[in-house]
Amino acid sequence: MKNILRIFLIATILVACKNESKIETTEIQEINKEDITTSIYPEAITKVFNAHGGIDQWNKMQTLSFTMNKPNGKEVTTTHIRNRAEHIDTPTYTMGFDGNVLWVIEKDGNEYKGNAKFYKGLMMYFYAMPFILGDSGIIYEDTEPLTFEGKIYPGILISYEAGIGESPDDQYLVYFDEETGQMQWLGYTVTFGKDGKSKDFYFIRYNNWQTVNGLVLPKSIDWYKYENNLPTEKRNTIEFIDIVVSEKAPDSSLFTMPEGAYAIE
Template identity: 25%
Template sequence: MKISYSLLGLLLALSVIACKDAPKQDVSTPQQEETVASAAYPIPNTWIEKRVASANKRLNATEAGQVLWRAMEAHGGLEKWYSNGYFSFHFDYRPLNGKGVRDSYQTIDTWSNKARHNSITDPENIYGWDGEVAWVKAKDSTSFTYDTQFWALTPIYFSGQPFVLDGEGVNLELLADVEFKGELQKVVKATYDAGVGSAPDDYYILYINAKTNLVDAFKYIVSYPEYFPNGGHAPEKTTVVQGTTTVDGIVLATGFKSYMSADAKDGLGEYITDIFVSDFSFSPTVEDNYFSKPEGAEVLND
């Protein structure tokens, strides 16, 4: 990453840590618990233990779930993922054709899936999702040239794998093993119950290394109804992890390369996007009302 980006990410991270922590919503937590939890981190240990125990029981009841649970353990464990608190990172999404670049530093409430993004080019341009309302506060219409409501939680479904699949309403299927880049992979497909989140027709197909239990790649589709009001979805893409780092006990991907799955050769199709991820941190607190719509912001999903 460029030095200027890293320094900017660090400054933004320090602003979060100084307090010292229409996207798919987490369906594993009752609404009452989400409201209380978001008001006062750290999450009580009893809540984390209950959630992890529930996921453990549910996942280990099936062969596909057992594979996913082992992946969560290899990536640091679901308990560590939640007890670490708010998750911040710089996510730089760069299509090779130069169109649709999306570059922001973001903080995610992993417990209740809330998000706040700052533009890297101008940190005063911000957007977010507070669990019910998507909002944006930008200097003008050119500040964000992409759908910020859709993108508010999209990066966590890259950087949060496999933990983002722990909830109820997620259906898992074990597919046939495959060899990918010379390594045997256990393959788990995740789909969603009707009405879960803003795009229940989405799916993810995880390639989980049979030796390390780490996620090496995943396939996915986008079926966001705002883009496909009559049904359907975008072509499937294959996203390949480009390296990992360990932050506060959690193994995280430092980048991805994306390919079109159609007409794939040797497991990969046309190379289309680079994604660089950096400036990771976890923190137990953020400022009051950090994810709420700030004064002067526009509501996107009225």
Template identity: 25%
Template sequence: MNKTIITLFISLLIITSCQKKSPETKQTVKETIAKTFAQKIEIAHQKEVFLKNEAIQFDAVVEFGGNEIFNANITIATTSDIAKITYKNGDEIYISKENVFVSDNLKDNPGVRFHAYTWSYFFLYPYKLSDNGTKWDDNFKTNETNNTFNTAKLTFEANIGDAPDDWYILYTEKESNRLNHVAYIVTAGKTKAEAESDPHAIKYTNYNTIKGVPFASDWGFYEWTLNTGLTNKIGSGKITNIKFVNKFRDNFKIPDNYFKR
């Protein structure tokens, strides 16, 4: 009888020991799955948790050269297929995939599509890295001599979005894989060569956690070069009042008198 008890006790110790190792096993599996540069960022920014919410809302104020160029409230589905932008002065933009609809004051504004997509894209950037048409060079390196970040380059297949010739060079923190800054070109209204002669970068700082998901509350816009990285600061963005919202799709209705752009 005693031998049976001892045998059971030993068996229990073995089972308990195996159970204690299981979190390590799970962690190892998770790290193995996150093989790509994009996947590591998505895990660091809690993409799985983010996508469990229907929509995200925030206020964004963007200025360049001391001039305010954007001041609005943005509500966008976490899948980014629909969005509503309400400017401080009451003007509105509705986005439904590639279609943009605007209130009367914006019908002749040449920058409407740029503003409709750009600021929400920068906000959602960590969750857009695996979109259809994305092409990655995980081995890309800049020519900076003092770069302390991991880097990779993102380009796009032809006919993806309004500006398929745009590219992005991502910098992530080595320990956390969190996004630090992103160099980019904007080809809207320019040739690719013209855009590449004047690349910029956005730097994400002051992360705040909302329902388990980190969001940068401050953006810095900089001039950037392949050899020196960030140089002169040229603009900034302030993101406030970030919150997840429900029933956005139920209430999303484009007014009949809005203009398609």
């Protein structure tokens, strides 16, 4: 009888230890699952993401839409965040991209004279900062800080692996507030249609934010004049209204080339 009780006691202890191990393993797995997204990014850019609501929150979203008031009227951009399908509607033309085909349809006899390949995704890219810098194929490096009007902004140099996007030689400089982590400046090069990297950086200031669905996104952005790869004085401002950021995917028919449109080769 004593032997039976001893065996039963040992078995009970072993089961308890096994269950405790399972609980600890489960807890570790849950923690790792929560941290897996942000842990793949360097500390500096993670700090910026977190100051804007977090990359995990951004990755939940599927629809991004915003409107800009331009001299010729309103321009409405709708993007499927996951596959980057896009629809840009203006008073004189509509441009779309279904993930494969880029198309344009002209309105009321107006001739489209823009560069659709260059403009596709351009304003969405600027608007979706800093989260757009969480895409795959990006290389992050520390860079010299920016000093503007006596304030120092730490910097991150963004470049791309070969073959990423239409302009893999593009580079970006992200400067952020050291205390809050919020993005304050973006320097960018333009290499579309050119070979190799550019040494000339243009500058945008981000200092007017709004919170939409848990994400801190631009209410407006300021383009700056520049000299010696440094911003000098404000040139113009673009405001964004009617912002939509949703976990619901946009209707795919929005991006399909309609009758009367032509494909951009």
